[in-house]
Amino acid sequence: MPERPTRERILDEAVDLFGFRGVEAVSLDEIARAVGVRKQSVLYWFPSKEALVAAVLDTVADELIVVISAAIRASDDDPLVRIDAVIRAVFGPAVRRPALLGLVRELGRLDPELVDRLRSRVQPLVEACVRYLEDEMGRGRLRRADPRLVAALAYATVTGIATEPEALETVGWQRDLAGLRRLRDELRSFIRAALAP
Amino acid sequence: MPERPTRERILDEAVDLFGFRGVEAVSLDEIARAVGVRKQSVLYWFPSKEALVAAVLDTVADELIVVISAAIRASDDDPLVRIDAVIRAVFGPAVRRPALLGLVRELGRLDPELVDRLRSRVQPLVEACVRYLEDEMGRGRLRRADPRLVAALAYATVTGIATEPEALETVGWQRDLAGLRRLRDELRSFIRAALAP
DNA sequence: CAGACTCTCTACCAAGTGGTAGACGACGGC
DNA sequence: GCCGTCGTCTACCACTTGGTAGAGAGTCTG
Secondary structure: OOOOOHHHHHHHHHHHHHHHHOOOOOOHHHHHHHHOOOHHHHHHHOOOHHHHHHHHHHHHHHHHHHHHHHHHOOOOOOHHHHHHHHHHHHHHHHHHOOHHHHHHOOHHHOOHHHHHHHHHHHHHHHHHHHHHHHHHHHOOOOOOOOHHHHHHHHHHHHHHHHHOOHHHHHOOOOOOHHHHHHHHHHHHHHHHHHHOO | OOOOOHHHHHHHHHHHHHHHHOOOOOOHHHHHHHHOOOHHHHHHHOOOHHHHHHHHHHHHHHHHHHHHHHHHOOOOOOHHHHHHHHHHHHHHHHHHOOHHHHHHOOHHHOOHHHHHHHHHHHHHHHHHHHHHHHHHHHOOOOOOOOHHHHHHHHHHHHHHHHHOOHHHHHOOOOOOHHHHHHHHHHHHHHHHHHHOO
């Protein structure tokens, strides 16, 4: 049978385990067991745990960058619609795969070199968003505000919900996908209201 | 000399170490060394690592609850000023002690029982804020919006910045206290703009 | 002083960690 | 049939982890 290659399956399980439980808390052995293989096979594909973490970050970043930059290039001219699309794009992968949110929460603790590489890949996207916001504000199609703040807020909101999905419960929502979607939708209309000219 | 009691010093170091590096990543031995004592003395004061974590959460919650509920009871009548005070209060402890932000990031991974207890202590505060927002909105002194969303956004923003202070750099700000303060101030005016009637 | 209590210590343990060395079978090209 | 490469395995290592047992020093109370 054409089973998926071991390397891919390891990456797959690693995303979930690292995301839900934390990199430090998950051992190579546990990942191996989840894949149905021995720890030493994991070390065959990834020479060290750190290499595995790096590979996980890379794959995740690839996906995120593709999805989000596609949304940025979306053709609709109305800036509010466009912002909406980006927010949906940012939440999209997280809604489909909650472990990704948990992974974000690991960033602050990982080897700074790894995080730097990841950030240098994401930064151009953020800059593009900021420039776009500035542009539309200059043309009066969005209310004047610090575009970097808007970016920081969106960034922080997503990672914040990532950090503590319990926050959803605390404010009286379910912490499952429905709660996440609801937050996303409310956030969209909130930003709309704040940025509408 | 009236040195601070060992128990307190352990709690103190634990807040910083757990916050900056993560509960799982910090060993009892490391905490003990930071205090200048042997691991077994730590285990004398806290019968297990989990008990230490619980105690840390309790002390932190105590401080937060005091500071925030004081801000909620602030006397100023203008809702915007009042909201401002609460935001400042939420950011206050974090600005003074960045490790607290890191601790928030641990919540999602800790024993659910611990987190539940913490949440049940914070929830009344959140509920009070929500009721207050609803009330002022009903009286037309704040723009109509879902008060739970406002609470969730504020909550998420703080924990988001906690999760990844690097986000500050990504959007072009310093990640130090100045950056944090700036984010706080911008957030205040942003919420003001969004909620002003 | 005697005895209890408080606090920190040394010594130890079983379990688990990331990682190395190398054997073993399967497979393809020659 | 033979050889090398690939992928997984068993066996092992040095080290760290959270936790136990109990000794012993210091102090307070009688």
